[in-house]
Amino acid sequence: MNFExxxxxxxxxxxxxxxxxxxxxxxxxxxxxxxxxxxxxALYEAEVNxxxxxxxxxxxxxxxxERIRIVLDDEGPGIPDIGKAMQKGYSTASPEVREMGxxxxxxxxxMQSNMDELKVDSVVGKGTRVEMTNYFTAxxx
Amino acid sequence: xxEGFHHALKFKTDLCIxxxxxxxxxxxxxxxxxxxxxxxxxxxxxxxxxxxxxCPVNAIYIEQDDFQxxxxxxxxxxxxxxxxxxxxxxxISQRAILSAIYHLGFKYIYEVEKSVDILNEVIRQRxxxxxxxxxxxxxxxxxxxxxxxxxxxxxxxxxxxxRPPMDLTSLYIRRNLMDQGIPAEDIGIFxxxxxxxxxxxIKSPVGEEKAQNDGVINMNYLYNKVFRIIKQGEYQLRDDxxxxxxxSRRSLMWTMTGGEIYDLPSGRNLAIDDIQNxxxxxxxxxxxxxxGVDYLELRACDESCAGGILCAANRFLVAERQKKRxxxxxxxxxxxxxxxxxxxxxxxxxxxxxxxxxxxxxKLDDDMAVAMRKMKRSFELNRRxxxxxxxxxxxxxxxxxxxxxxxxxxxIRQCIFVQRILEQTDKMTTAEAIRIERGIWGDQKLDKxxxxxxxxx
Numbered sequence: 001m002n003f004e005x006x007x008x009x010x011x012x013x014x015x016x017x018x019x020x021x022x023x024x025x026x027x028x029x030x031x032x033x034x035x036x037x038x039x040x041x042a043l044y045e046a047e048v049n050x051x052x053x054x055x056x057x058x059x060x061x062x063x064x065x066e067r068i069r070i071v072l073d074d075e076g077p078g079i080p081d082i083g084k085a086m087q088k089g090y091s092t093a094s095p096e097v098r099e100m101g102x103x104x105x106x107x108x109x110x111m112q113s114n115m116d117e118l119k120v121d122s123v124v125g126k127g128t129r130v131e132m133t134n135y136f137t138a139x140x141x
Numbered sequence: 142x143x144e145g146f147h148h149a150l151k152f153k154t155d156l157c158i159x160x161x162x163x164x165x166x167x168x169x170x171x172x173x174x175x176x177x178x179x180x181x182x183x184x185x186x187x188x189x190x191x192x193x194x195x196c197p198v199n200a201i202y203i204e205q206d207d208f209q210x211x212x213x214x215x216x217x218x219x220x221x222x223x224x225x226x227x228x229x230x231x232x233i234s235q236r237a238i239l240s241a242i243y244h245l246g247f248k249y250i251y252e253v254e255k256s257v258d259i260l261n262e263v264i265r266q267r268x269x270x271x272x273x274x275x276x277x278x279x280x281x282x283x284x285x286x287x288x289x290x291x292x293x294x295x296x297x298x299x300x301x302x303x304r305p306p307m308d309l310t311s312l313y314i315r316r317n318l319m320d321q322g323i324p325a326e327d328i329g330i331f332x333x334x335x336x337x338x339x340x341x342x343i344k345s346p347v348g349e350e351k352a353q354n355d356g357v358i359n360m361n362y363l364y365n366k367v368f369r370i371i372k373q374g375e376y377q378l379r380d381d382x383x384x385x386x387x388x389s390r391r392s393l394m395w396t397m398t399g400g401e402i403y404d405l406p407s408g409r410n411l412a413i414d415d416i417q418n419x420x421x422x423x424x425x426x427x428x429x430x431x432x433g434v435d436y437l438e439l440r441a442c443d444e445s446c447a448g449g450i451l452c453a454a455n456r457f458l459v460a461e462r463q464k465k466r467x468x469x470x471x472x473x474x475x476x477x478x479x480x481x482x483x484x485x486x487x488x489x490x491x492x493x494x495x496x497x498x499x500x501x502x503x504k505l506d507d508d509m510a511v512a513m514r515k516m517k518r519s520f521e522l523n524r525r526x527x528x529x530x531x532x533x534x535x536x537x538x539x540x541x542x543x544x545x546x547x548x549x550x551x552x553i554r555q556c557i558f559v560q561r562i563l564e565q566t567d568k569m570t571t572a573e574a575i576r577i578e579r580g581i582w583g584d585q586k587l588d589k590x591x592x593x594x595x596x597x598x
Contacts, residue, residue, distance in 0.1 A: 001513055001516065001517060016425070016428055016430055019428045020424060020428065023427065023428070024503070025516070027501060027503040027504065028503045028504060028505050028512065028516055029504070029505065029509055029512045029513060029516065030501070030504040030505070030506070030507065030509055030512055031509075033294040033295035033297070033499055033501070034295060036295055037295035037427065037429075040427060040428055040429065041428070041429035044428045044429050044430060045429070063513070064513075065509045065510050065513070136509070
């Protein structure tokens with residue numbers, strides 16, 4: 001089953017609506033609550049990333065009996081060094097932003113720890129694509 | 142204990158006018174209308190009582206035990222929330238209220254919140270544990286525990302699995318009376334319930350085997366009885382308040398909104414009342430959108446227990462009286478004042494309750510492949526519905542109707558818009574449409590003669 005959601009960059013007040021919609025679907029399908037939670041936490045993080053950094057984005061969700069696969073495509077500045085961005089604590093945020101409690105450099109690492117598979121591709125000046133998958137039957141975590 | 146889920150809310154079909162207001166206000170979509178009357182889906186109901194408040198003809202009642210059963214015990218004990226005395230106008234004294242209760246035949250009167258000081262200690266200990274889940278979610282309000290079971294099962298590990306004051310105080314009373322030499326079989330503890338959820342929690346406890354009380358009395362029922370005795374002056378004022386009075390300020394604050402977090406160590410502790418507010422907030426917690434919160438006090442009723450559906454007085458007046466009484470109490474009481482505190486270890490050993498299991502209501506089918514087929518169908522159908530949520534189909538919303546349709550519990554032609562569309566293309570006759578409407582609303586509302594005598598053209 002496929003679902004698609006549009007995300008507007010900068011619209012923080014509505015950030016999270018895709019996560020809530022996907023959560024409802026997963027609950028209706030009877031996915032294990034613990035997996036629902038992990039998926040939604042990662043998706044929420046990814047959704048907010050689009051809102052915070054990109055101009056706009058599309059979230060595509062593909063569900064079958066074995067797994068949920070989510071692809072987030074955004075038009076935005078892109079990530080110059082994905083390797084660094086995947087490291088815990090790495091952040092491009094200014095000290096001022098960090099002082100407010102944002103930009104702790106946990107975004108991508110947090111997504112990674114909540115998803116079985118995570119892949120990030122980015123072209124600077126064009127946008128970023130995040131592909132992430134969680135399996136419903138416990139593989140080796 | 143999870144099977145045969147008990148609900149204290151019952152419908153009186155003879156009084157019911159089939160207006161579906163209950164359907165509209167139910168936060169979990171547990172009620173739909175069929176044959177002119179509400180049908181309760183037992184698995185979805187969390188006993189919050191919104192339907193009871195919404196019913197315009199009082200066709201929903203809350204079952205209670207026969208009051209006469211108190212006389213089956215040689216030593217009947219009443220266990221009442223401290224908000225009970227706050228139901229009465231200021232001019233009626235605490236002493237008059239207690240004397241009237243003794244007049245009814247009770248041997249001992251206790252306030253439920255007597256054990257709050259012990260609970261407060263345990264919550265502090267859990268909050269000090271760095272390994273405990275965050276936020277810790279209070280299990281005090283049974284409607285909220287059930288809401289989490291059915292709608293937010295992924296938050297079940299966050300529940301602080303301890304007994305409510307009602308159970309702890311009850312354990313103390315029984316132990317204490319037995320220590321005084323009263324035989325166990327003579328002791329009957331009757332709990333005065335401010336809401337349906339507390340009754341349901343006693344009749345089918347979540348996370349434990351058996352309730353601690355022997356019976357339940359609805360608060361409004363007791364209020365009426367006591368008020369009558371006082372008004373008619375048919376009682377003797379007594380001085381013996383036994384173990385009743387001494388109680389700390391935090392204990393009296395406990396059932397008010399903010400009462401649980403009122404005396405917790407500084408940190409981020411939130412108090413949220415009203416089931417819809419709680420639902421919205423838990424949605425955010427589940428998304429991981431709420432960070433760094435330590436403790437959540439969540440209550441299904443607006444103004445918490447002062448707004449309990451079995452309260453007799455206005456919730457704001459009850460809250461005001463309750464807070465006023467609390468302000469006159471000292472922060473702490475001694476063991477001499479509150480003898481329950483002498484049973485600290487006995488109660489702490491028994492404070493934990495077992496695991497609370499998920500009871501997801503959202504699941505379309507146990508088989509995920511089937512659930513997916515149903516969901517596809519539901520999306521297809523729902524896309525074509527008007528999204529008016531008019532309830533003419535008997536369900537709370539267009540979405541609720543389509544979910545029922547894919548589970549073979551309803552017919553998509555129950556939608557009045559679908560009927561009109563089908564009639565235009567000759568796929569449905571008016572007679573058929575009326576037959577379906579009668580199946581939902583009963584014969585009376587669609588009686589063709591009911592407009593006779595009115596000049597309608």
